Amino acid sequence: MKAPKTLLAFGMTTAMMFSLLPSAYADQPVSASHTSSKAVTVLPSPALPADNVASDKANEEAAARAKISKERAIELAKASADVPADYSLQNISFNTWGATGKTGAWSLSFVKEEQDRYYGNIQVTVNAETGKISHISKYVNDPENRPSFPPKVELQEAKTIAGQLLERYNPELKDAVRYNEDMEKWAKPPLDGNVSYSIKYDRLVNGIPFPGNYIQFTIDSNGNMTQYEYYWEEQLSFEEAASALSQEQALQIIKEQAKPHLNYLMNGNSRGKKWEPALTYSLRNVLLDANSGKFINEAGKPASASVSYSPLTDKPLAPMPPSNLQLTEKQAEEQVRKLLSLPENAELTDAYYNENVDSGVATWNLNWKAPQEGGKDEYWIYASVNSSTGEILSFNKGRPIVLDKESEQQESQLNAETAKKTAIEFVQSLYPHYSNQLAVDEQAFNDFPAEKIRMAESVIVPFKQLINGIPTESEGISVQIDSATGEVSGVWTNLYTSPHPENVPELMDDKEALSLLLSHYDLQLQYVIPMNPGYPVPIIWTKSSTSEEEAKSAKPVYRLVPKHPLDGLFLDASTGQWRSREDGSPANPEKQQASDLENHWARKELQLMMDYNAIDVVDGKVYPDKEITRGEMIKMLVIARNGGGFVPYFDQSRKATFADVGSSSPYFSYVEAAVDANLIDRSQSSFQPDSHMNREELAALLVRALGYSKLAEHPDMFRLSAADADQIQLKGQVALVLGLGILTTSEDGRFQPEQKVSRAQAATSFYRYLEKRATLRDTPIQYY
Structure with a gap:
């Protein structure tokens, strides 16, 4: 029997591979390397094991037999992707492997170049049998197209644009898809204008979504489509779901039969402090067959909603080896x-x-x-x-x-x-x-x-x-x-080799833990293909031919889907409290809301900072008019400046810059990150994180964040129109933030340099800083 060599990995390793793969791997076009030649050539597919890809000769023959000729594919690609006239075809390839099926697909790459400068790239994949466009990606290297903050196009408008594109590219499928709301659960308001919105429509079968097949658009902050994905398998059968369990019945089965999974979370180490291994409850990722009411795994085989583990032996077969050998x-x-x-x-x-x-x-x-x-x-x-x-x-x-x-x-x-x-x-x-x-x-x-x-x-x-x-x-x-x-x-x-906990603490009742976990999940009915999540798996080579039943049949299942982001959090099995994986500190998986923000003038800006945990909420309140501390201010600036996606980390090996902000301080990593970014003068003897910051100090901090601190040392270059200018020492810094509109004067024209800054004022100034930062940058034309 002929078969390619395969490596079969059980358990978590394989699950991780599945979770990290792109949704439509084989429909991705082959990225073309940049060359000066404009000749159109048919290139072979990437090198793969012999049973998984046709030979060069076979590709050439398939291309010759394709219903869509090379010339027609070029026409379709240009029209569908709105390829500008100043873009030229760089190369075109034909392949017959992967999700494109036996008919094959044309992959085309268009580029814009002037005087050896690279201005953009457009890639398009065309089904060689039907002429259907399955992939478009666009990259534009235009310095005049700088993203602004806040974005010109926000999520709701991006959804409207995607709906219009759906009508253009797939009008016959508009009633056969359903908008996938999951992206909105994870999305936060952007802290940067360079944002993209992924608008995904799942295939709908018998009124049930099938996320394995989809149409997806990526819209940038200017409202332009930067990517289009069409992944749709025609040769599929779908198990009937007319007599499927109701959502209430499915949830009842889960409540009665499921058991929360108890395990140790080991080796927490962040912000320079360690915490003991923690016991956590979680839910196993199993599916409930909507027709049979039985639990199954991703392969479609029977699975238990809970798992027990039996040690190989009751006692160790040998004592621990010595730990001081120092082998040569x-x-x-x-x-x-x-x-x-x-x-x-x-x-x-x-x-x-x-x-x-x-x-x-x-x-x-x-x-x-x-x-x-x-x-x-x-x-x-x-x-x-x-x-x-x-x-x-x-x-x-x-x-x-x-x-x-x-x-x-x-x-x-x-x-x-x-x-x-x-x-x-x-x-x-x-x-x-x-x-x-x-x-x-x-x-x-x-x-x-x-x-x-x-x-x-x-x-x-x-x-x-x-x-x-x-x-x-x-x-x-x-x-x-x-x-x-x-x-x-x-x-x-x-293996975890540090000292183990001697005793197991008192744990929550299983049913209580299950109820608490389920409150953070939605139960969704959807179609899945056992052993095939809807995309090829190139990491584990399997037989190229599988049984028709396995490859072509989808079944309705109930799946638990988080209501909000739970990554980076765990449920403490003793207290029932959600905690951070970074340092074990208490955390709230739900979007933070403050009861004292209603009708407040800085509600939008404060909510943005709350969404990124840049400002703390205590007992449901953010205390907008409370004076902000220097430590809170630096934390807010560092998070805002880095787009919210980067949380700095320094362990105990980092020597503290200031004696009053040591490694045990909650502000340690933020202060050290600010020092490295030259936002704080490291020559100061102390930082005083719990003292308050005045408006003049805030002005200096904002100017440093903009990168204009050296420029501000020439105050004669600026016009300072504040009525109390004689009371201002840092005239260049204050003139800059006033001139840019990041800070403002009072009704009587005074800057009030010694006035303490409130939390609301700090959040607003950082929001305005983000607005101005986007407009002040010069972006060079990059060479390819």
Whole structure:
């Protein structure tokens, strides 16, 4: 039986791969490298294993047979993407692999160049069978097109523009799609004018959304379409849902049968402080079959709503190894040879020593080469050894990978149970001191059908680490089994070795935890394709041909979807409080609302700062007229200046610039980030984070943020029209912020330099700073 070599990874590793892949991978056009040639050429597809891509000759033949000719594809691409006349066709390629199906697709790239300067690129993908446009992306390098703040186009207007584009590109499908609101849950009001809105329409079947097929537009802050995606599989069947469970019935099943997943969240370390491992409750990502009322996994196989883990042994099979060995290179090699039984003829080719100062772990990293049996091709072996304990941290043994289309691969006799048995024996032999802390992740084996295991080149068996019998979130060991030999060909460790909690604290009742978790989720009915989330998976090579039932059938399921962003948060299993993963501090997953902002003149600006946690809300109030502290001011500026997406982090290795803002201060990282950005004069002896800031100091801070502090040192260049100018020391700085309209004078024309700044005034000044910053930047024309 002919089949490509495959690597099959169970559990979390694979789930992460799925979650990180783009929604329509194979419909993405091949990015063309820039050349000076304007010739139109048909290029081959990217190099892939032989069973997954046609040969160059086959591509040429397919292109010749395509209903849409190259010339017609160019016409369609220009018209659909509104390609300007000053753009020229750089290249055109044809491929027959991936989501474009057997008919293939034309991928075209247009560029604008003048005097060796690059002004823009437009890429278009055209279905060679139907002429349908499946992808458009546009990049414009025009210095005159600078984004302004606030954006000219906000979300609601972007949705209107997307609706008009839907009418243009897919008028026949406007009633067959539904707007996906999920993007709005995660979106925050922008702190920068350079913003894009992703407007997605999910395919609608039997009144049920199918997110795996969609039409999506990306609209920029000027209202221009920068990307269009059309991913629609015609050859699909959909299971009837006429007698499906109601949402109330589905929710009742979940309440009765689901159990919150308890695990340890380990190794919190942020803002220069550490916190103890925390116990957290979470919900497992399982689906409820809407027709049968049974829980299933992403593969469509039966799954439990809760999972239990059994340690390999009740007690460790051996004591912990000594932690002061300080192995030499020779000793490290001997340790690997002894533990892993390397071939005698394996030759050490290189070794290097690495010491991680932060973690305190020193390792020897060793590489060998060894001939195959009978003197055939050489293969390589790699191992990483903990220099202090002699433990194997990772190991991998490679062998030649045959990608020849004509090569034969027999189905492996390896099955899940054999792989698991081999992995357990290996772990108990190599890590006997952890045998009571490790459990096979049994649920992971249900994610893949037996036939895929038989055709896999390697199978990875994951082990969860247990602390006090409770699984950790991501710590454990993964063992790779070679399907051809049945031997261990790799191992990767990620174990929590710091002191473990001695006792388990009192926990919330399961039902209480489940109710609390469910209150933050919506239950949505949607179609899914088992083992196929709607996009190809290029990382794990699988058989190119799958069963019709697996590849073509979608089923209705109920899925729990967060009502608001829960990333970066966890539910404390003892207190029921949501906490930050960064430092364990209390957090609120819902959008913050302040009861004292109604009808306040700075409501919009304060709400924006609240949305980015740039200003604290205490007991439901933001206290807009309260004087702001210097620490609060710097935190607000740093977050606003960085667009809200970057939260600075400095650990205890960073020496505090000011003695009164040490690593334990909540403002430490913000102050240090401000020092590095030259927003604060580091020559001062102290920062005084709890004192208040006056208007003159605020003016100086804003001018530094704009990058004009040196310019402000020439006050004679500016006109300062404040009535109390004689009371102002920093005349250049005040003149700049008044002239730009970031700060204003009172009705009688006074600046009032000594007046303390309120929280509302600070938020407003930073909002105006963001407005002016966008208009003051010069943007050069970039060379390609």
